[in-house]
Amino acid sequence: MTTNWNFEASYLELRDIFYDQGNIHPVDKPELVLFNTQLAESLGLAPVAIQNEVDLFAGNRQVETAFSQAYAGHQFGNFTMLGDGRALILGEWVTPNGKRVDVQLKGSGPTAYSRGGDGRAAVGPMVREYLISEAMHALGIPTNRALAVVKTGEAIMRQGPKHGAVLTRVASSHLRVGTFQYAAAAGSIDDVIALADYAIRRHDPDLMDAPNRYEQFLGRVVERQARLIANWQLVGFIHGVMNTDNMFISGEGLDYGPCAFMDTYHPHTVFSSIDHEGRYAYANQPYIGSWNLARLAETLLPLLGETKEEAVDVANKQLTRYTELYKETYFTGLAHKVGLYARKEGDDALTDELLRLMLETEADYTNTFRSLTLGEIESLPFATREDGKAWIQAWRKRIGEQGLPNEDVVRIMRQYNPSVIPRNHHVEKAILSAERGDFGPTEALLQVLREPYNYDHSSEYVSPGPPRTYPYQTFCGT
Ligand code: AMP
Ligand code: MG
Secondary structure, eight states: OBOSOOOBOGGGGSOGGGEEOOOOOOOSSOEEEEEOHHHHHHTTBOHHHHHTOHHHHHTOSOOTTOBEEOOEEEETTEEEEOOOSSEEEEEEEEOTTSOEEEEEEESBOOOTTOTTOOOBEEHHHHHHHHHHHHHHHHTTOOBOEEEEEEEEEEEEEESEEEEEEEEEEEESOOOBHHHHHHHHHHSOHHHHHHHHHHHHHHHOGGGTTOTTHHHHHHHHHHHHHHHHHHHHHHTTEEOSOOOGGGOBTTSOBOOOSSOEEOSBOOTTOOOBTTOTTOTTOGGGHHHHHHHHHHHHHHHHHHHHOSSHHHHHHHHHHHHHHHHHHHHHHHHHHHHHHTTOSSOOTTHHHHHHHHHHHHHHTTOBHHHHHHHHHHTOGGGSTTTTSHHHHHHHHHHHHHHHHTTOOHHHHHHHHHHHSOSOOOOHHHHHHHHHHHHTTOOHHHHHHHHHHTOTTOTTSOHHHHSOOSOOSSOOOBOSOO
């Protein structure tokens, strides 16, 4: 195990329109308040030594390989030139097993892309991001990860003064759909080619020598996103800000700001305070994924064919696979969630009817599947309704047809139905304490969230919490 970071910066081989290597903005009194020992170990770093690198995690150290990335993006449908306005990639770290990851600071001060913003972040939102990304990872969903949170000792202004913080995140790369949009808008075709080749080398090196590598690359991104979003849906996750700049080429999730897990099942659920039209509502996420991928495909068109018509055909061929892949992953997952080992005709109608019952009875998404898994049929909110009873009977019949021992059925369900998710009331409590300087509740919650499929956690973590009198809201740009 190593104790020293030895960063590389392959990204800087791209033309300098893709990045900025500005100055650091040191803070006075950095204090390490959260550190992810598990992640440090999995990266091949000696956690204790790394924990002493508070200056590094605070953005106080000038690192030769550091840069902020330029990108563009469709934000709620509107195209804008963006970039890392409050983030700095310290460099790329190659793990002992040869995996290259970016190590990025968020909240480390203004950059060339800050557009008047302060480049800073507050403790609360960084704790939220830490909690949610760790929960996603434990749920088996590809995501960037949180390594550390440092309190800067400085106040920042949001709605009133807040404690400043810097979050250290680790990702397979920070290449986004928006990075390609930036290359196409600010650069030349050569820049798009250079970026695509870089992305292929980094994420799909087996395609390097393929004659149609750009088409296949698009296909890979389509596959990764279809699976990612299907898996979000299956745990009731709502990202809240699926702008094209928040969609990684790697298929990892990122930017857990205005996101939350759905409690009461409703396809129109929105948590983001600014999403008045429900663009990023739960049921819209799969469509937005497809829309975002079409924006990626547009940037690649000059690389996909000799003529525009040919290129559009090639792009469409890959884009249409999205729906197939999404449906396959989603409906197979849903079948597993109700204990069906192999999905067959009629199963989608069965799960559809379950969702309809859940909607009508305002059922808790996670706990409905949890009750089914535990065989606690009487606690299902639709258990006493005639159509509910009919569903339970049809479900039991279908389960019986499989001829599997009950323990095998339960095993399948347990793999797909988390018992604990980051419940909004727990996340809020942890954030509130963290803002007051107590990170104990965050650590306690993290312990539970790291084992989402463990059914033995206390009921306190399973409960959706007290009924709300107003919709739960989360915020961007905090
Ligand atoms: P996000 O909603 O976190 O994906 O951010 C969207 C864009 O706004 C990105 O380009 C961010 O870098 C930028 N941004 C958000 N907050 C700030 C801030 N406080 N200062 C500068 N840029 C910011
Ligand atoms: Mg973002």
